Amino acid sequence: RERSVKNNYKADFPLLANSDLIYLDSAATSQKPQCVIDALTNYYQTQNANVHRALYGLGEAATAEYEQARKKVAGFINSEADEVIFTKGTTQGLNWIANGFAEQVLKPGDEILISIEEHHSNLVPWQIIAQKTGAKLVYVYLTADLNFDYADFEVKLNSKTKIVALHHMSNVLGNILDISKLAELTHNFGAYLVVDGAQAAAHTVLDMKKFDCDFYAFSGHKMFGPMGIGVLFGKRELLAKMQPVEYGGEMINEVSEQSADFKAAPLKFEAGTQNVAGAIGLGVAIDYLKQVGITNIEKVDLDLSKYAKNKLEEIDGITIYGHNHGIISFNLDGVHPHDVASFLDADDLCLRAGHHCAEPLMNYLKIPACLRASFSIYNDYSDVDALANSLKKIKEFFGK
Numbered sequence: 001r002e003r004s005v006k007n008n009y010k011a012d013f014p015l016l017a018n019s020d021l022i023y024l025d026s027a028a029t030s031q032k033p034q035c036v037i038d039a040l041t042n043y044y045q046t047q048n049a050n051v052h053r054a055l056y057g058l059g060e061a062a063t064a065e066y067e068q069a070r071k072k073v074a075g076f077i078n079s080e081a082d083e084v085i086f087t088k089g090t091t092q093g094l095n096w097i098a099n100g101f102a103e104q105v106l107k108p109g110d111e112i113l114i115s116i117e118e119h120h121s122n123l124v125p126w127q128i129i130a131q132k133t134g135a136k137l138v139y140v141y142l143t144a145d146l147n148f149d150y151a152d153f154e155v156k157l158n159s160k161t162k163i164v165a166l167h168h169m170s171n172v173l174g175n176i177l178d179i180s181k182l183a184e185l186t187h188n189f190g191a192y193l194v195v196d197g198a199q200a201a202a203h204t205v206l207d208m209k210k211f212d213c214d215f216y217a218f219s220g221h222k223m224f225g226p227m228g229i230g231v232l233f234g235k236r237e238l239l240a241k242m243q244p245v246e247y248g249g250e251m252i253n254e255v256s257e258q259s260a261d262f263k264a265a266p267l268k269f270e271a272g273t274q275n276v277a278g279a280i281g282l283g284v285a286i287d288y289l290k291q292v293g294i295t296n297i298e299k300v301d302l303d304l305s306k307y308a309k310n311k312l313e314e315i316d317g318i319t320i321y322g323h324n325h326g327i328i329s330f331n332l333d334g335v336h337p338h339d340v341a342s343f344l345d346a347d348d349l350c351l352r353a354g355h356h357c358a359e360p361l362m363n364y365l366k367i368p369a370c371l372r373a374s375f376s377i378y379n380d381y382s383d384v385d386a387l388a389n390s391l392k393k394i395k396e397f398f399g400k
């Protein structure tokens, strides 16, 4: 295939540079730049030792690298280093908040406020905690143009609300919420704001001091980092109250036969051997992100989703649900999105089709599933052109 436009960043990503694949699924996971892949190899080739326990140079150096990665994350999100807990990813972080913090706070009749756009990771843990504590799960719905309804949020927020748990950026509609404003409203009622930052971390500036949210969870693998590493930010005083969900080595001060005393955060949450290579790889991914520049990323995101909207609108029979910040979700009328995705695959186009772990949102939109193209800095207009051309062929094939 002739690629009409050359993209400056694609060369940094070996999987894409060495193939004809048109990767439009960065919202599921981003591709990894060579520098991150090298950091993982380098760790195992030259630095591998367990951290926080070795009294020899190699182990001390690995500990220093791991803690350096924590500082890098803290710098990236504008928080203190002891407010950064390494996790497996967003899902684990959100489950820990629900089980280690919210369960202590919630009483029967209290309310947990979430939105209809939440990913199952920021929805099912709250359903379970609501069932355990007798709290009620309340939903904020969308405006007519499919945006978060701030007016509905203000109607639903009340003195019974104890936890507000919201996405920063939707994985289906691509909209970004105003976290500072939501935090202020939430705190006016004495509730806590938990933010699912899985999609936002690689697309907009993260600033915990400015946001003033209470907890914020995100995943390394969606921001050019490795899989299996993520971050849970919590305000220091709340992490002091929050209970660990896992217990074991390295998170304790002292253990006697009948009881144990835990270290302070963040280590009290990091039980057992950690993903040290992952944390170091995430640090390198952050360096890479900074080098590219969030403003550049935002520009590519907006450019490509707008270009895609215009291109797809030219095709009769395409319904678009959301287009923003590097995400466009749509359907080809009369053809199941799974079939469309299989046909797109035959043209080397990688797109996600399904409910996108947001079944309540699909029900709200009255669709069983949809297709989603999501972009990153290695994509360009030629990728969108290829998508539009392939969709035209599929439409003809199905006689639509």
Ligand code: PMP
Pocket (backbone or CB within 6 Å): 027, 028, 089, 090, 091, 092, 119, 121, 122, 167, 169, 170, 171, 196, 198, 199, 219, 357
């Ligand atoms: N929330 C949102 C909005 C997401 O898009 C995702 C990833 N699809 C998650 C949570 C869960 O992230 P992870 O699978 O990395 O834990």
